[in-house]
Amino acid sequence: MARIDLVDLAHSYMSNPASRADYALKEMTLSWEDGGAYALLGPSGCGKTTLLNIMSGLLVPSQGRVLFDGRDMTQIITEDRNIAQVFQFPVIYDTMTVRQNLEFPLRNRGVPEAEIKTRVAEIAESLHMTAELDHKARGLTADAKQKISLGRGLVRQDTAAILFDEPLTVIDPHLKWVLRRQLKDLHRRYDFTMVYVTHDQTEALTFADKVVVMYDGEVVQVGTPEELFERPAHTFVGYFIGSPGMNVLPCRVEGSTAHVGGQALDLGRGYAPPAAGAKVELGVRPEFLGLAADGQGCPVTIQAMEDVGRYKIARVTLEGHPMAVVAPESARFDGDRARLSIDPGRINLYVNDHLVEGSL
Amino acid sequence: MEKPLNNKAWFLVLPVFVLVAFSALLPLMTVVNYAFQDTFGNNQFFWAGTDWFEKLLHSDRFGEALIRQVLFSGLILAIEVPLGIAVALCMPRKGLWVPVCLVLMALPLLIPWNVVGTIWQIFGRVDIGLLGHVLYSLGIDYNYTQDPLSAWITVVVMDVWHWTSLVALLCYAGLQSIPDAFYQAARIDGASRWSVFRHIQLPKMDRVLLIAVLLRFMDSFMIYTEPFVVTGGGPGNSTTFLSIDLVKLAIGQFDLGPAAAMSLIYFLIILLMSWVFYTVMTKQDEQDQNRKTGGGE
Incomplete structure (x- = not known):
């Protein structure tokens, strides 16, 4: 197991990238700690798989270096990298039995027979697949196949990290939970560095110690699930994580006050005046908003109420800007007028989509 | 899962049955009729029982033709299947050359059979044919009208030239259906080139190979036009x-x-x-089917 550092890494699929837009992966420096469980979260086409393939050596980056425990591995071919990868669709060797599948990476590396035996037995045991060892792999279900792909990575003692590329896509929903649970146990047991690519936020948040959010070829935030929720570093993170996502409203900032249309909102902190022409927005999570029939707060118009069971989501407009508000299950409103209260400490300010810090 | 039964469907396929009965079954029955009777023309038939069959099966002439036929089909399969796989493996997976390759490969398949025969008949001629004359000039004793071995080589090479493309194109289609992830996983597992072929490419090609083998077997076993045009079954009976x-x-x-x-x-x-062929090549599938317990793909 190893720590992986990506230094000044960037990649373009074009031979002569001219502008920033030509890069599938914009310049980034990123570290994966030894034994960490990371989720790589982002929408389709944001460069997650490119990043994964660079780490596994299937792609050589246009620039930058990949370090394993400080050793430069950028030009090292996949076979010699000690990386395992589990793909979106189960990759198994159809003609082989489960046992032969698990033995395959070891045999290719000339591991002694006795060691192959003990390793395969151990891994099969922890995958709960000992009973199926002598079955043909092609007849197995999708989730069992995915476990075998993982097993082929685990069976090698020198595996530096295991990369998962949306591995649960083809698994039945009820089995996803089981498999995720097992994966977590395996991670705890073998303590491998794990990078888990997904576009499903629930999967990312429940699974990882740290979540790396990517958007348009860039890493926009690395943080714990809590940080991502409370202090999204980029409007995209706010929008992508949470259901519904963060409300983002265009505003004008003067010191510690934000003006949204004709409404003045207290930000609780003072901000330096943003550069002229910059896009200034405030972001606040629907969970941190309160809605009341009257009293203090900004006047809003209720467009719709959605009941999602445990709570309600109110769709309102503030000065013409649509917002979502989480309201208690008991909330009732006569008519479409209401008052919106905002906790100043929960408002984040974004200049050109990036979070800016204020001072108290 | 139970398949829904709908007997109305039989009425819908009835016209086809009638058509097939007239176009295939009736002529076949005529052949059966002839096989058990003797006739001297003028519509007089005499019951012959299984005489013709017994005589035929004991005749050297039929036996020799059968041996030649089996040898020919065996050679064709032994050459065209591995060669077709090799060609398919060499073809580019993507890029500009793919359509070029596909068109070039398909060309021999588009030529009418008697034209193929004519091409090779002329190509191999010692006096004016490019191949025949060059070989003759090099001092190689090649003459398909007189030497049985030359005739066999000509006929086999002609068929390889004509039909290997079919095997290659079928295999290529099979290869193209393999997702990149399989090759990537193999690299991660440290598989050799041979292992990739043996454990990924060959298993994924087995369906198309079954079709290729069946088609090539049936076609080569029924071959008539091309050798007839080139050698007319000669020299002697060597390519009959x-x-x-x-x-x-x-x-x-x-x-x-x-x-x-x-x-x-x-x-x-x-x-x-x-x-x-079909039973042997699909036996594996059936075993898997019987063992399969869950949903899978």
Whole structure:
């Protein structure tokens, strides 16, 4: 197991990238700690798989270096990298039995027979697949196949990290939970560095110690699930994580006050005046908003109420800007007028989509 | 899962049954009719029982033609299947050259069979043919009109030239359906080039290979036009395959009874061999099907 550092890494699929837009992966420096469980979260086409393939050596980056425990591995071919990868669709060797599948990476590396035996037995045991060892792999279900792909990575003692590329896509929903649970146990047991690519936020948040959010070829935030929720570093993170996502409203900032249309909102902190022409927005999570029939707060118009069971989501407009508000299950409103209260400490300010810090 | 039963469907396919009965079944029954009777023309028939069959099966002429035919089909499969796989493996997976390759490969398949025969008949001629004359000039004793070995080589090479593309194109289609992830996983597992072929590419090609083997077997076993145009079954009888022999018997000698009996045996051999190929090559699948417990793909 190893720590992986990506230094000044960037990649373009074009031979002569001219502008920033030509890069599938914009310049980034990123570290994966030894034994960490990371989720790589982002929408389709944001460069997650490119990043994964660079780490596994299937792609050589246009620039930058990949370090394993400080050793430069950028030009090292996949076979010699000690990386395992589990793909979106189960990759198994159809003609082989489960046992032969698990033995395959070891045999290719000339591991002694006795060691192959003990390793395969151990891994099969922890995958709960000992009973199926002598079955043909092609007849197995999708989730069992995915476990075998993982097993082929685990069976090698020198595996530096295991990369998962949306591995649960083809698994039945009820089995996803089981498999995720097992994966977590395996991670705890073998303590491998794990990078888990997904576009499903629930999967990312429940699974990882740290979540790396990517958007348009860039890493926009690395943080714990809590940080991502409370202090999204980029409007995209706010929008992508949470259901519904963060409300983002265009505003004008003067010191510690934000003006949204004709409404003045207290930000609780003072901000330096943003550069002229910059896009200034405030972001606040629907969970941190309160809605009341009257009293203090900004006047809003209720467009719709959605009941999602445990709570309600109110769709309102503030000065013409649509917002979502989480309201208690008991909330009732006569008519479409209401008052919106905002906790100043929960408002984040974004200049050109990036979070800016204020001072108290 | 139970398939829904709908007997109305039978009425809808009835016209096809009738059509097939008239176009295939009735002529076949005529052949069966001839096979068990003797006739001297003028519509007089005499019951012959299984005479024709017994005589045919004991005749050296039929035996030799059958051996030649089996040898020819065996050679064709032994050459075209591995060669087709090799060609498919060498073809580019993506890029500008893919359509170029596909068109070039498809060209021999588009040429009418007798034209293929004519091309090779001229190509191999010692006096004016490019191949024949060059070989002759190099001092190689090649003459397909006089030397049986030369005739065999010409006929086999012609068929390889004509039909390897089909095997290659089928295999190529099979190879193209393999997702990149399989190759990537193999690299991660440290698999050798041979392992990739043996454990990924070959298993993914087995369906198309089954089709390729069946098609090439049936076609080569029934081959008539090309060798007929090139060698006419000669020199001597050395390239007289079953179909050429059959035509000689039926049209040359007008022995309708023996010819009909031979047709039936010929037909049954092809049917039997195809069934054997199919059964052997799909046996694996059935075993998997029986063991399969869950949903899978």
